[in-house]
Amino acid sequence: MFVHFFVVLVAGVTLVRCADLQGLYALVQRRLPSHALSFVFHQVDGEGDSFNVTDTSILGGVTVSCTTTSACARGLYVYLTDRVGVDIWWTGSRLDNFPLFLPRVGGILSGKAIVPYRYHFNAVTFGYTTVFWSFDQWELLLDWLALRGVNIPLAWVGYEYTLLEVFRDAGLSDDEISSFPSGPPFLPWNRYGNIQGSWGGPLPAQWINDQFELQKKIVQRMVELGMTPVLPAFTGFVPSALATHYPDADITPASPWGAFPRSVTPTHFLHPSDPLFSTLQKSFISKQKAAYGNVSNIYTLDQYNENDPTSGDTTYLHNVAANTFASLRAVDPQAIWLMSGWLFVSSHAFWTLDRIRAYLGGVPGTDSMIILDLYSESNPRWDRLQSYFGKSWVWCELHDFGGNMGMEGNLQQLTTQPLVALGSPGSSMKGMGLTMEGQEGNEIVYDILLDQAWSSTSLNISDYGRKWVERRYHNSGLPPSVYEAWSVLDASAYNNQNAAIQATIKSIFEVVPSLSGLVGKTGHHGTLIPYDTNTTIARSLRLLAQAGTEDRSLLNIPEFNYDIVDISRQLLANRFIDAYNKLVSTYSSSSADAVAAAGQPLLDILKDLDSVLATNENFLLAKWIRDARNWAGNNETYAAYLEYNARTQITLWGPNGEVNDYASKQWAGLVGDYYLSRWQNFTSYLVETKRNRASYSDAIVKRNMIAIGQSWDREIFAGPWEVQGDTFATVQMMLLKYA
Structure with a gap:
C-alpha cells in the first residue's frame, strides 16, 4: 500500500512522490543536480528494510520502491554504484560524474538489510x-x-x-x-x-x-x-x-x-x-x-x-x-x-x-x-x-x-x-x-x-575489490596495474591474520623516541608490520604510479591522488623503521660521528614524508587548524584558544602528556615540524651522550618530548595553508628514492 502521496507535474508527465521521502529528493538535487527529475521514490508496505529499483519507462528514469526511507536511500546507492559506477567518498561526492543519460536498470535491482x-x-x-x-x-x-x-x-x-x-x-x-x-x-x-x-x-x-x-x-x-x-x-x-x-x-x-x-x-x-x-x-x-x-x-x-x-x-x-x-x-x-x-x-x-x-x-x-x-x-x-x-x-x-x-x-x-x-x-x-x-x-x-x-x-572480496576500485576512480576501463595494485593491498595490508595486531598500525615516528620498545609492538597501538614492505606497499605504489603514467586522466581523480599519497605515506613510515634500527645498532657500537650520520636518514625520511603529504589537502595540519579557527571568526583570542585545543589533542592530549601521542596524525606540518623536531632532539641527545660518555636516560628523553609538545601546542600556525607541490611528480621522486 502506498502512503502519503502528492503530485508533481514535470513536462506534462505526472510524478507521484511520497512526502515522507522528500529528503531523498533533496539529496538527489544536491549530489545529482543534472538528474534531479530522473528519480522517483515511493514507499510500500513490507517487512524490514528492503528496496526494488526498476526503470521508469515513461520518463527514461529510475524508480526506487522501498519499505523505509533508509531502504530507498540504499536502493538509490545500489543503482548508482552497480549500474552507473559512481560513488560518494570522504574526499567528496563523485555521484554526478557520468553522462547525461542514465543507464537503464535492465530488470530489477533488489536488496534487503539482514539486520534492522x-x-x-x-x-x-x-x-x-x-x-x-x-x-x-x-x-x-x-x-x-x-x-x-x-x-x-x-x-x-x-x-x-x-x-x-x-x-x-x-x-x-x-x-x-x-x-x-x-x-x-x-x-x-x-x-x-x-x-x-x-x-x-x-x-x-x-x-x-x-x-x-x-x-x-x-x-x-x-x-x-x-x-x-x-x-x-x-x-x-x-x-x-x-x-x-x-x-x-x-x-x-x-x-x-x-x-x-x-x-x-x-x-x-x-x-x-x-x-x-x-x-x-x-x-x-x-x-x-x-x-x-x-x-x-x-x-x-x-x-x-x-x-x-x-x-x-x-x-x-x-x-x-x-x-x-x-x-x-x-x-x-x-x-x-x-x-x-x-x-x-x-x-x-x-x-x-x-x-x-x-x-x-x-x-x-x-x-x-x-x-x-x-x-x-x-x-x-x-x-x-x-x-x-x-x-x-x-x-x-x-x-x-x-x-x-x-x-x-x-x-x-x-x-x-x-x-x-x-x-x-x-x-x-x-x-x-x-x-x-x-x-x-x-x-x-x-x-x-x-x-x-x-x-x-x-x-566475494576479489569481486568486491575490483568493483570498488572502478567506482573509486569512476572508470571501468582502468589499466590492469590498478587492479593489481589493489589486489596486492587486499591480500596484505587488508588481510591481517595476526591476532596480536589490534586496530590500525601506528608508525614508530609518532611515538616518544627511545632506544627500545618501539619496533614490533603488538596490541593496543601496535607498531608491528605484518607484511613485507617491498612486495606489498612498495609494489602497490609502483603499480599505481605506472597506471598514472599509462592513463593520465587518473591524475585528475581526487581519490587516485589521495591513494598514491596515502600509500607513499605508508611506504616512508615503514622505511623509517629500517633507518631507526640502523641508528640503534650504530649507537650501541660506534662513535658520536657515526651516530650523527646514522640519525640523518631518519630526519630525511620525515622531511620527504612531509613533502608528499603537503601535496594533498586531506593530509594537511593546516586544514585541522583552519577548521578550528574558523569557528572564532575575527576573534583572535578565541581562535588562539581553539588552535591550542586542536594542537594539544593530536600531540600531548593532556596538559602534561597524560595521553601523549594517542591521537597522532601523519599530516604535513605535523610531520615536518613537530615530529621532525622531536627526532632531531633525540638524535642530538644520542650524539651528546656518546661524546660526553654519559648514560642514556629514557626519563630525560620523555622530559624533552613533553617540553617540545608544550611549546609547540602554544604556537600559532603561520602557513602554508594550501597544498604545496605536484602530487604525482613528488610521489615518483619518492618511488625512486624509497621503493
Missing part, C-alpha cells in the same frame, strides 16, 4: 575527527551514511547547551558550572565522566551556542534522510557544586581516569537511585525534545567508560541500571537505552559474568536496550556473554584508535564474522556498524562492512 540496525559513530569520533566540522562537512558525511544504509547514527554535537541549562535550572550559577566542561576536542571524555575542566581555559559560551545550532541542522538532516538519531541523555556526571545545593543527594566522586591531575579528574556522579537523578533526566530530555522535536526514542548513555562502579555488589549494579532506565522511561515511555560495551573490554577484571548479568538484568525485556559490541573485529564480547544475555546488540568494527592512519584491516573477517554472530544459536544480534575512534583513511574496510549488512552471504 546499521549504526555509525564512536562517541570519541566527535573529538578525534568531527569536532571542528562545519555543516558543509557534516552534510557530505550524512549523505554518505544515508546512501550506505545507516539508519541509527549517533548525534552527539551540542550536548553541553542542554546539559548546562539543566544545571542552571537545578540552581547552579555559571561560575559553578564553568569549571566542569572540557575543551572542544576533549568533550567526549567529559561526557563520559573521565575528566572535567579544560587546560586551555573555560569552554566559551560562543562554542556552546554555535554547536547547539549545528546540532539542530544535523538532527534535522538525519531525520530527512530516514535516519533515527541516537540522542544524548543525562548520565549522572555533575559539577561538584551540585552537592552543595543538594547536600542530601547521593553524589560521590567517580573513579579517577589515567594519570591526569586531581584538578581535572574525577568528576562527581549522581547515583541513579537518588530522586534528583530522575528529575534532571526529565529536565534534560524534555529540553532536548523541545529543541529537536520528537524525532527519536533511542538514547546513548554510558556511565562506566573506563570508570569502575563504586561497588561490585550485583544487587547494587542491578539497581543502578534499573533506576537509570526507569528515569528514561519516566519521560519517554518508548525509550531505548543504547550503551557501549567497551567497559566489558577495558575493565574486564571488574566486569565478571555475574556482574554483567546483574547490570544488564536491571533493564527489562530484550529490545529496550541496544549494546554496541564495540570491538567485534578484534576483541568481541558477545560470544563470551551469551549474546549479552538476550539484549539487542550491534556487531561493530572499531579498528581505528585515535584517528591513527596506518593501513590495516581484515576484509575476510569483516565479511564472515558478522554472519557467524548473526547465525549463532540464541543470537540477539540486531545490527552492524562502524565505531572507529577517528575517521582517517582505510575507507575500504568500512565500506565493506556496511555493504555486508545488506548481504546474507559473504561478499
